Amino acid sequence: MGVCTVLIDTNITSINTTGITAFSMPSWQLALWASAYLALVLVAVTGNATVIWIILAHQRMRTVTSYFIVNLALADLCMAAFNAAFNFVYASHNIWYFGRTFCYFQNLFPITAMFVSIYSMTAITADRYMAIVHPFQPRLSALGTKAVIAGIWLVALALAFPQCFYSTITMEQGATKCIVAWPEDSKGMTHLLYHLAVIALIYFLPLMVMFVAYSVIGVTLWRRAVPGHQEHGASLRHLQAKKKFVKTMVLVVVTFAVCWLPYHLYFILGNFQEDIYCHKFIQQVYLALFWLAMSSTMYNPIIYCCLNRRFRSGFRLAFRCCPWVTPTERDKLELTHTPSLSMRVNRCHTKDTLFMAPSEATNGQPESGQDEVLMEP
Template identity: 25%
Template sequence: MVERAANHTPGCAECNKSTAAEGQTAPALVDAWLVPAFFSLIMLIGLVGNSLVIHVVTKHQQMKTVTNFYIVNLATTDILFLVCCVPFTATLYPLPSWIFGEFMCRLVNYLQQVTAQATCITLSAMSVDRCYVTVYPLQSLRHRTPRMALAISVSIWIGSLLLSVPVAVYQRLEAGYWFGPQIYCCEVFPSVHLQRAFIIYSFLAVYLLPLLTITACYTFMLKRMGQPSVNPIDSSYQLQAQAERAAGIRARVSRMVVVMVALFLICWGPIQVCILLQAFGMRSYVLYKLKIWGHCMSYSNSSVNPLVYAFMGNNFRKAFKHAFPAVFLWRTRQRVRPGNMGAQEGGEMDRQAPTGQAEMHFLSSGS
């Protein structure tokens, strides 16, 4: 999410002026090195993870599905955000001033808003898509096409680019004072009401509506999966077998839903709440620290997306293993040891037995 503070330095201007007048330098804050280090870790993990997602999908024909198209779009958005925004934002903490000029001030903050909005709307589109294929499996065969997924993704990008224009228009360089004269990159709206209106819009579009959409879709899927689908004439054994299989599937889906909703809440909630509080007049050192933590959590979402929405799927794990066999070589050697032969044979038998994977296509990232 866009950092809407004028700078990252706490304290009032009058105190800073008086301190500077006494010949003292700016204090060495822990944020100056800790936050950039965390951003560097986020960038490394995010670039590697998202690049692997794109590599696995583009190199395997069986992975080129509608669901994976959304995942690739999500990975591309995260890479764009990590490359174009994270390095510039990291410099705000060790450097007292913005040093990249007014054009980059507008561009970086504009891209932050665009990518954040595109990411959250793409996550919502993925949830709706998985809900549709689960609830209406036959109808989805006609309507869920790569062309439709492409049209939706392009619409998401066009909408995000247009709706984020106010960030570029009202972003500018402002003079400030923090142990000497400084230059800050900040948003300056024509009025406080317009600024608050845009912040409320961002809260709804980037956080609240996607959260409600994701939660509603997966709740509806769980409810749908809990309904029996066998005919009354089926034997009691078939009823019991299907009930046990459905219970196992619901348990796995429930864990997946909890992970998705929890990550969305943790990654995007703090910064959104802090921005709302700040927009409506709350100013404190505690809020400043909470906003830094929320800023880090929102950025970390770009590095955890590949793990949650790709590598937790069975088909992605198989394709990743096929693309990078050396990574899994140690597991193969472990299985061929004499003491593990029985476990290996049992695993093969389990894979041959029906596991109800057909009902899990919407979570396998391969449907």
Template identity: 30%
Template sequence: MNNYTYNISCPYPCEDYDYDYDELEMTEEWQTILTLAFSSTIILSILGNVVVIVVLLCVRSNNCLNVYLINLAVADLTMAVFSMPFTFITLMNGHWTFGKEMCSITLFLMQVSVCVSIYTLTAIGIDRYYAVLHPMRRRASKKRNLCIVLIIWIISAMSGSVQIAMARTKQYIWDGEFFYTCGEQWPNKTSAVAYEIFVMCGTYFVPLLAMCYTYIMVGYTLWFRQIPGNADQVRDYKHIKTKRKVVEMLVVVLLMFALCWMPLHVFNIVQRVHRDLKQQDITRQINAALIWIAMSNSFVNPVIYCFMNDSFRNHLKLICRCVCNKTTTNQGEFLVMRHHSHSSPRRETQSTDCKTVRGNTVNENEIYECE
């Protein structure tokens, strides 16, 4: 098929582009790749984050960090439901098919969910920093954490308001037919580059530096902290093993966050500076791959923060067992999990059962523990 060029017509200041695609849609090979990649990511993100939300809401716990974990799951779920499908279909078709209003709404929700997820990760790092390095200070309460979550959503909504103001659809002609694209429309290249750098700093470098500092300090403190009292080989070995698991998880958190988002940020700046790169098919393919890598962080977070945690897995198994046994709750009763620990100097076992109790809830072990 011969190449077609099109000129964009829009009622506001913008540049005209001559794209040089062999086909408006992605090639069949790339459509297959994108379908497998995005479909699996969407399914895993939805299932993983829904499971996290259900488990953390069902488990009655005094752990204040659960507020952040639920908020992180909600943000990642928002990304999976309101951003990934639209992005996937647009990449496949090569044009926007959801109307002018949905263009601004989709970009707004995408920006908000990304900011909420990143800032929540940062808040978790700061919370762990004070819990480990300053344990004698006043611990955060659920009420305070809820206020922090509210502030995170307000700041994220303010950041996303730029998408409401600048996101537009542009009409163009391809092979005699009208199509639309959806994106930010800036009056000049300088404004576009400046905004991209601002977004990169505000949603990547600053949070990354904050997480690097907090997690490095937490890891260092846990690794070199000595257990008070007389030495006990079994106890000390278990303590060292626990510390290593925590440090390893913190390293994974930083690496996954950095590796998922860094390529897309760099690529966006390069595209802002060199607008002619958008003319190439290879550019579209690279862009699609980097978008998928960034969005895949939405299903990685539940795995890192929850499914890698022994306590969370125990609660999940308990809920599944209770559901399978058709456990029901009567009026005024709540389903809670109670752990019975039986320890001896050389052996420690733990059993978990389902129980319905009236009135107040039973205190729980923390879902997310440092030691």
């Protein structure tokens, strides 16, 4: 009876290959998979790079919320550029071509990027929760925002370090492998516990927190629309804008959850039933699930463009060199024009009508209440 080879996962799980599988597929099939992954990488890198440019190149777009969006876009861009392409090549051939140093990187960065992505979403959720549910509480300053972002990256690197630390290059029957050689124990529990802890921390726990927070936010916002809590004029428009922004971020979170769930379930199942890797079709299953997971990196720019007027204007300006894109003067004003004082909505005296506007007291520093540029009606 031949030795069954475990399909490689350089993202979450350990790798314990005991043989060599000839990952042979027809040329046309390999070309189709390569085209699918290439399209994913191009859309994700271009879209997220454009989101970063729209926010950082335009002063009006720089708010606490938008800085977390930049952090999310940067993580998604790097995930698509470094992990999707290289892991596709590895999974297609089961041979590691990229050297020892990149083997360490490939076992460090995916967990880091996933942690940064989902905790950037969680930070946006927390910022919206404080702005809407507890508007009188102190808010994040620009320095505090940068500290939170730096903390997210540091914790992400610490969480991914064990897998990087145990990474190594091996030669098996003439083929180079990039594996994670976990310490030996009687039941192989070390890598299983680490794997389950990672999935809990980068998927289930933050999603649970965001579900509860957005539920409370939704109840708070939609309660203001009942009789006795009607808003008028600018306050009503701002309330509608807040609702629209919350819907946008909920869609972002749900998209992430749907894309990554099958991938996580696949490797959880593999940890308890390793013979699933012995089936002949497992390579196609893995490539499909990995593409779905990686596709989460390309949807956010599309969501922003479809649901946010200022991001649409930014995309038109970014792609104005394309013959089918014609930016207007209004698109430029959307990203550069600062509303006059008469158009700003100041604090009201009740919690139900509190909508923070930009204030000269901040000296141009973004406050988490200054997010009307991302929440137009």
